[in-house]
Amino acid sequence: MDAMRKQLDVLMGANRNGDVREVNRKYFDRDVCRLFLAGLCPHDLFQLTKMDLGPCPKVHSLQLRKDYEEVKAKGTENFDRELEDMIDRLIVECERKIQRALKRLADEDAKAAIAISVSEVTQSEEVAQLSKEIKEKMKEADIFDFEGKTDDKIKTMELVEELRSKRADLQATLLLDAFNKDRAAIPQPIPPPQMATLPAPPPPDARTQELINEKLSKAEALGEQGMVEEAQKALEEAEALKKLAAARQEPVADPSKYSVADVRITDQKLRLCDICGAFLSVYDNDRRLADHFGGKLHLGYMLIREKLKELQVLNVMSHFLL
Template structure:
């Protein structure tokens, strides 16, 4: 019920039922969410993911945010520090997950995984322009919400989703290009006369390949939910299936393949430096687009952008007084 109530609040406003208390409430009341007033509440992020915090127990009101912003402009109130501290905690925990995942993989193979700078390879002028359009459209959503124009708000949200989908497709293409170069740079085993005489193993049978694909998909979903250890375990199961299928295929002399040769074929996992989700250099553009459009990635991207904005304001704020 709380989740349904929250969805109705998003579409129609928290005071959709004409709650008298909402009219008399002040922005500084204890039951008003200061983080929402400052621009971002963590309870609105990561919905339906592993990091879902559920509905915020405090009031979210655009009218009270407007009241707060008017007072803030006069220099008498500022909740930015509280918001910055909350965002910083979320980002620090995300960075810890990334480092734990890298260390675990490095213990098995120092080159098994790296944290690719998604934020660098996917930041073109076109992507930045789409992000700007999304931000402007979200401001329109807030205006329509404040004015009670539900139909206009829904239409604006639909445009936001279209822009996000377009941006995700564009980012997926850019990352796929980076992964193509990444694959080309992976070290290959030095061929020897013995290895040259060994035929390449046949691909797994259809059923085994289906099981492998299912595990890879599950690992990606777990990674997007922040379940790093679980995702790695499932990926290991997928790799084990691949190796098992290869062993079942007859070869002239399987002893010619060394452990180092096998590890080289496993060097494909990458970690998104924005949300910490597992990516594969063998992912196709559709899988990568799903990652960029996922709530976990969008949530972390939003808070990282908000942190940069707050840091700039911290520098500029004393100069404006």
């Protein structure tokens, strides 16, 4: 209910019920969210993820943001520093999570995982253009929101989702290309001479494949929660199921019984996204990678990193003008 109330306040104004106290509210009041006025409130970023902060306890108002932007343009107020401090804290915690994960994996296998620069690998002119279009459409949505044009805002946000999906697919393709090169560099065991002429192993039966998919999904969820050992174990169990199913001529009777104890896998080659800290694997397919890029956690951290760069540029410009 609190979240719905907040959305209605932003859309229709905090005074939608005729409360006189709300009419007299000013942008500098203590119960107004300064981070929202400055452009980004963390409570809006990670809804329904493990980073969900719940609804913001302070007022979000587009009218008050407009009032603030007017006085900011005159040099009277500037809440950018508060927003930059908040973003710094979130990014520092994310970087710590990445380093903790790398250290824990290195203790088990020094080559088990590395942090990959997703922001560099997945950058292209087309991705940059899509990101620019998304920003422009988000600004349009805010204008429609402020003007009370709900239908236009909804249509614009639907277009934003389409653009995000297209960008995620493109980023997934770029990262998959990098992973394919990475996979090609992984040494593969040479089969014994007597095994060289054997036919290809049969694919897993439907039930086994379903369990493999479940364990892969579980590994991804655990990885996003920072549970490194558990994620590694789930990935190993999935690989163990694949090998055990391939080694048998008939379907595995009860594949859920098999675990890492049956087949020990040491070459999972995990990668940690340098934007959000989530686990990726060089064996992920394009669909799983696209889901990662379109996820709220990744999008949220991408937004705050972009906002930080923007604030830093503005800060340098302001010092230069002074």
